[in-house]
Amino acid sequence: MFRTALKSLLGRKVRLLMSTFAIVLGVAFVVGTLVFSDTLSRSFTALMASTVGDVVVRPAGSSGDTEPTARTVDASLVDRLEGVEGAARVDGNVTAFGVFVIDEDNKVVGGQGPPAIGGNWNDAPAGHDLEGLAIIGGRAPEKAGEVLLDSSTAGEAGYTIGEEVHLVSSGDQAVLRPTLVGIAGFPEGGSLNGATFAAFDTRTAQRLLLDGKDAFTDIWVTAEPGTSQGELADAVAQRLPDGVEAVTGDEAADEAASAIQEAVGFLTTFLLIFAGISLVVGGFLIVNTFSILVAQRSRELALLRALGASKRQVTRSVLVEAFVLGAIGSTIGLGLGILLAMGIRTLFGQFGLDLSGQSLIIGPRTVLAAYAVGIIVTMAAAWLPAHRTGRIAPIQAMRDDVAMPEASLHRRLVIGVAMILAGGGALAAGLMDAVPRPGWFVGGGILFILLGVAAASPVISHPFLAGAAWVYARMFGTVGRLAGQNSLRNPRRTTATSSALMIGLSLACTMAIVGASAKASVDETIEKNFVGDYVVSSLFGQPFSPQIARDMAKVDGVDHVWAQRFAITGSGPDGQGVAALDPAAFEQGLDLDMVAGDSADLRDGTVILDEEYADEEGLSVGDTYDVDLADGPRGLEVVGVYAENPILIFPAVTTPQTLIDAGYRDADNFLIVDTTGSSAVQADLEALVAELPIVTVKDQQEFAEEQRGPIDQLVLMIFALLGLALLIAVLGIVNTLALSIIERTREVGLLRAIGVSRPQLRRMVTLESVVIAVLGAVLGVVMGIGFGVALMHSLRDEGLEVIDVPVGQLVMFLVVSLVIGVLAALLPARRAARLDVLGAISTE
Amino acid sequence: MTTTGDRPVAARVRHLTKTYGSGDAMVRALDDVSLDLVEGEFTAIMGPSGSGKSTLMHCCAALDTATSGEVWIGDRELSGLKDKELTRLRRDEVGFVFQSFNLVPTLTAEENILLPQSIARRKPDREWYDSVIATVGIGDRLGHRPNQLSGGQQQRVAVARALAGRPRIVFADEPTGNLDSQSGAEVLDLLRRSAADHGQTIVMVTHDPVAASYTDRVVFLADGRIVDELRHPDRDKVLEVMARMSAPAEV
Numbered sequence A: 001m002f003r004t005a006l007k008s009l010l011g012r013k014v015r016l017l018m019s020t021f022a023i024v025l026g027v028a029f030v031v032g033t034l035v036f037s038d039t040l041s042r043s044f045t046a047l048m049a050s051t052v053g054d055v056v057v058r059p060a061g062s063s064g065d066t067e068p069t070a071r072t073v074d075a076s077l078v079d080r081l082e083g084v085e086g087a088a089r090v091d092g093n094v095t096a097f098g099v100f101v102i103d104e105d106n107k108v109v110g111g112q113g114p115p116a117i118g119g120n121w122n123d124a125p126a127g128h129d130l131e132g133l134a135i136i137g138g139r140a141p142e143k144a145g146e147v148l149l150d151s152s153t154a155g156e157a158g159y160t161i162g163e164e165v166h167l168v169s170s171g172d173q174a175v176l177r178p179t180l181v182g183i184a185g186f187p188e189g190g191s192l193n194g195a196t197f198a199a200f201d202t203r204t205a206q207r208l209l210l211d212g213k214d215a216f217t218d219i220w221v222t223a224e225p226g227t228s229q230g231e232l233a234d235a236v237a238q239r240l241p242d243g244v245e246a247v248t249g250d251e252a253a254d255e256a257a258s259a260i261q262e263a264v265g266f267l268t269t270f271l272l273i274f275a276g277i278s279l280v281v282g283g284f285l286i287v288n289t290f291s292i293l294v295a296q297r298s299r300e301l302a303l304l305r306a307l308g309a310s311k312r313q314v315t316r317s318v319l320v321e322a323f324v325l326g327a328i329g330s331t332i333g334l335g336l337g338i339l340l341a342m343g344i345r346t347l348f349g350q351f352g353l354d355l356s357g358q359s360l361i362i363g364p365r366t367v368l369a370a371y372a373v374g375i376i377v378t379m380a381a382a383w384l385p386a387h388r389t390g391r392i393a394p395i396q397a398m399r400d401d402v403a404m405p406e407a408s409l410h411r412r413l414v415i416g417v418a419m420i421l422a423g424g425g426a427l428a429a430g431l432m433d434a435v436p437r438p439g440w441f442v443g444g445g446i447l448f449i450l451l452g453v454a455a456a457s458p459v460i461s462h463p464f465l466a467g468a469a470w471v472y473a474r475m476f477g478t479v480g481r482l483a484g485q486n487s488l489r490n491p492r493r494t495t496a497t498s499s500a501l502m503i504g505l506s507l508a509c510t511m512a513i514v515g516a517s518a519k520a521s522v523d524e525t526i527e528k529n530f531v532g533d534y535v536v537s538s539l540f541g542q543p544f545s546p547q548i549a550r551d552m553a554k555v556d557g558v559d560h561v562w563a564q565r566f567a568i569t570g571s572g573p574d575g576q577g578v579a580a581l582d583p584a585a586f587e588q589g590l591d592l593d594m595v596a597g598d599s600a601d602l603r604d605g606t607v608i609l610d611e612e613y614a615d616e617e618g619l620s621v622g623d624t625y626d627v628d629l630a631d632g633p634r635g636l637e638v639v640g641v642y643a644e645n646p647i648l649i650f651p652a653v654t655t656p657q658t659l660i661d662a663g664y665r666d667a668d669n670f671l672i673v674d675t676t677g678s679s680a681v682q683a684d685l686e687a688l689v690a691e692l693p694i695v696t697v698k699d700q701q702e703f704a705e706e707q708r709g710p711i712d713q714l715v716l717m718i719f720a721l722l723g724l725a726l727l728i729a730v731l732g733i734v735n736t737l738a739l740s741i742i743e744r745t746r747e748v749g750l751l752r753a754i755g756v757s758r759p760q761l762r763r764m765v766t767l768e769s770v771v772i773a774v775l776g777a778v779l780g781v782v783m784g785i786g787f788g789v790a791l792m793h794s795l796r797d798e799g800l801e802v803i804d805v806p807v808g809q810l811v812m813f814l815v816v817s818l819v820i821g822v823l824a825a826l827l828p829a830r831r832a833a834r835l836d837v838l839g840a841i842s843t844e
Numbered sequence B: 001m002t003t004t005g006d007r008p009v010a011a012r013v014r015h016l017t018k019t020y021g022s023g024d025a026m027v028r029a030l031d032d033v034s035l036d037l038v039e040g041e042f043t044a045i046m047g048p049s050g051s052g053k054s055t056l057m058h059c060c061a062a063l064d065t066a067t068s069g070e071v072w073i074g075d076r077e078l079s080g081l082k083d084k085e086l087t088r089l090r091r092d093e094v095g096f097v098f099q100s101f102n103l104v105p106t107l108t109a110e111e112n113i114l115l116p117q118s119i120a121r122r123k124p125d126r127e128w129y130d131s132v133i134a135t136v137g138i139g140d141r142l143g144h145r146p147n148q149l150s151g152g153q154q155q156r157v158a159v160a161r162a163l164a165g166r167p168r169i170v171f172a173d174e175p176t177g178n179l180d181s182q183s184g185a186e187v188l189d190l191l192r193r194s195a196a197d198h199g200q201t202i203v204m205v206t207h208d209p210v211a212a213s214y215t216d217r218v219v220f221l222a223d224g225r226i227v228d229e230l231r232h233p234d235r236d237k238v239l240e241v242m243a244r245m246s247a248p249a250e251v
């Protein structure tokens, strides 16, 4: 039986190749995601290992911070640690983010995402004597006005040794133009993953980045040979004052890496969800393909039965085919997935996350997942058709046309409706937050509803198909009638093919609605709450020098400049951040919509809160707001509660002095400029930040656009990923049509013999394809609107109050699906038209 | 119009040769065949299996192209016609009945019968259609799909379709090969009446001497050549020729 199965596989190469496509794509997506995320986390682990010493001495409680805080340890500690037993050397580090290298075209090098690191240069070896960055050209910076860059940054910006470098920092002195004296790189391979690094001598670094304090961000203690990290850390800990801790390098590297892995984990989950969607969509195609292949062979299978093969043997022979097919598909998918991972790596490189230094990691987990996913999905999808073959009666070998035994449509309807109800329940429960892990309930609910609709769709789509057949017959005459009848002759097949498209499109519609609604909500809040005339903000809210605010206040036509600064606070579960505003702003006319208390009461040591946040935390005026500031926990008195305002980035606002007292740097993040109304102001303001490409001036509209930007980007990215599911669905239509043309070869030959022309035949196939595509699109759009509106409804409380159904976009989806239908028919139609008339008629 | 003697010719074949393959494996399915098919005549083509009967019909019906030689349908020569013109020819000038699988399964009997005309977007001639239906005797089955009809009924529907467009010539390749003698006789009778009463030109391939006896003329093929011909055949005369053909060494 196994040999028979293999033989029949080989006899149907082309058809099978088409059906493996779905498996290949799904597996490729899974593999691409896993390989990329493994590579990403390996490269960060490697990078982190080179950014810690054997023992790291740092302010207590700063573990897991994703960026260095303004908290430092005193420089005198270095001398104090010199003599510790087992310590070979002690080096103080200054590290800060937000030191951008600007290239000759006034563009920020490195782009978005990876940090722009500034610090002091020292040649201390990283933990375990690992050679980290080392000078590969020139020398170390020795005095003010000298800088060292990492090699890829210098290369990208086009700076060579001896040239003047353009830097932008968030310190007092915003623009720096030091001379490049040295270039550092990884002699043993490795990379900064796209981060940029600019190093100064220690004194200069302290002056530029630590407001001149004689202090360090952390201290590395290097172990003598034979001393373990643990022993050294214990010895160092003996000599530390309160508020300073010593951790081993391994521990510190793990902490840093795991923080990044968490971020990467999100990405992985996100990509895997799409891999899952492709596989579900692909599963439909496999069910379809196998159903058709088995139907085509039903006579052969019946003959096998007549010759004495048992039901089990027949079923198993089909499953063996599925297994082999799954294995082949997985193998190709594995290869393609690795290519895909390279693609993702290049794509991320475009965004500044440069992983070219790390070769791709193809772990056993990835290979295992590829085969497990490919084979299990294929076999599960083939199980239904295989099971059905077992029920072919031997007598059918004698019949001319064989119909496959099929489960009754009635049963499908019942199962489908049950699934829709269960899915709807889960979705509702998830949306109402009535269950733990609501996200799973929402996702699972949507999946169940989609599968339920797919199951029931041969029944529920019948009116649509019958209507389409009627319209076709009216519009396209006989050819239309033939096409309409063809789509009705096997409603299971038609609707299964549509379902693949439906899934992709319904999710796309959901996203379109969520995206449009989110943007509309942003617009609305900005409209309601925008204060002042311009805002000045920077890339990723990077801090910039307070000098800018002072300069801007002097510009003609400017009434007031209200500076806002942010502080990232404690790393607790709710750790967000606190913003700060000079209370004088409230007297000058910065108008907040106060729900309780008075913004004028804001003093050092007090805070005003966002309404929703205050509700969440159960705080009201007079209560104490507990927050972990840089120098430790602090209780701030709540003096007011304001309605949501997009200008205030964090939900708690205190005074700048409160933050400075707590050890944060004196730098602004966001300015609100209030003018007398003269229109030349924007140009003047922009002139002030011309040298700071990270800082931009925007009016209300530009600000709104910028706020919408990330939503657009996210929606676009999700569309791109869903595009893959759509691609699979389109291939599914091609595949189903092609297979059903093969199945109907004799009929096509007959039509040609009695005078149907090639164009008529092509039109017939195209019309069939369009019915399938439009059915999928209609179902998809209807369900998408349902999901989207339900989702947005449940987000009402989160401040997303506007539900916007982008009708234009949805109509476009329908039109696109029509085009998809036409395009998908191209090849099968050509094939049908090309069939040799005589050959087709005499086909068995 | 081309004529022989006093009767016009519906189709004619001149020096028709058809080969398959090349070199040692070359098969001469038709070898310099020339034949006139006179209007209104019911012709049978007989011969041993593999003698080239189907090939001859396919070439005549514009379903296949010859290797050399000419095929005329009416006053049009087929070689050199493009697919579009061949399609139109098949649709308008030729009717075809195959041994089996003649009907489009998604269409009713009536729709199948009218298919060539509706594809051409031509209005059927109602009177002629009614008389064809009456002759074929399937008036009560017109709304049925092929899978609801018996084999004999399906073949009669196929004949009705071939006749409905009033083509210049109808080809039938073993139309009764799959039928029992009763159903076969019905179909043959239908063909004979079409020729006799309506002047329809019909060419039929058959192995059955009884079927051949329904026709006006029998052409015998062997190894791709015409080897004999009978006018006004009856079963015994046909059997006689067949016997002679199967024992050529004795002649």
Ligand SMILES: Nc1ncnc2c1ncn2[C@@H]1O[C@H](COP(=O)(O)OP(=O)(O)OP(=O)(O)O)[C@@H](O)[C@H]1O
Pocket (backbone or CB within 6 Å): B020, B021, B027, B028, B029, B047, B048, B049, B050, B051, B052, B053, B054, B055, B056
């Ligand atoms: N497509 C083809 N390729 C190669 N040889 C062919 C092809 N079609 C027919 N032949 C050969 O041509 C010859 C004539 O075939 P044809 O089908 O015309 O025979 P026939 O008289 O109709 O036979 P039967 O009574 O069995 O139907 C045979 O020898 C056959 O093997």
Ligand SMILES: [Mg+2]
Pocket (backbone or CB within 6 Å): B053, B054, B055
């Ligand atoms: Mg034949």
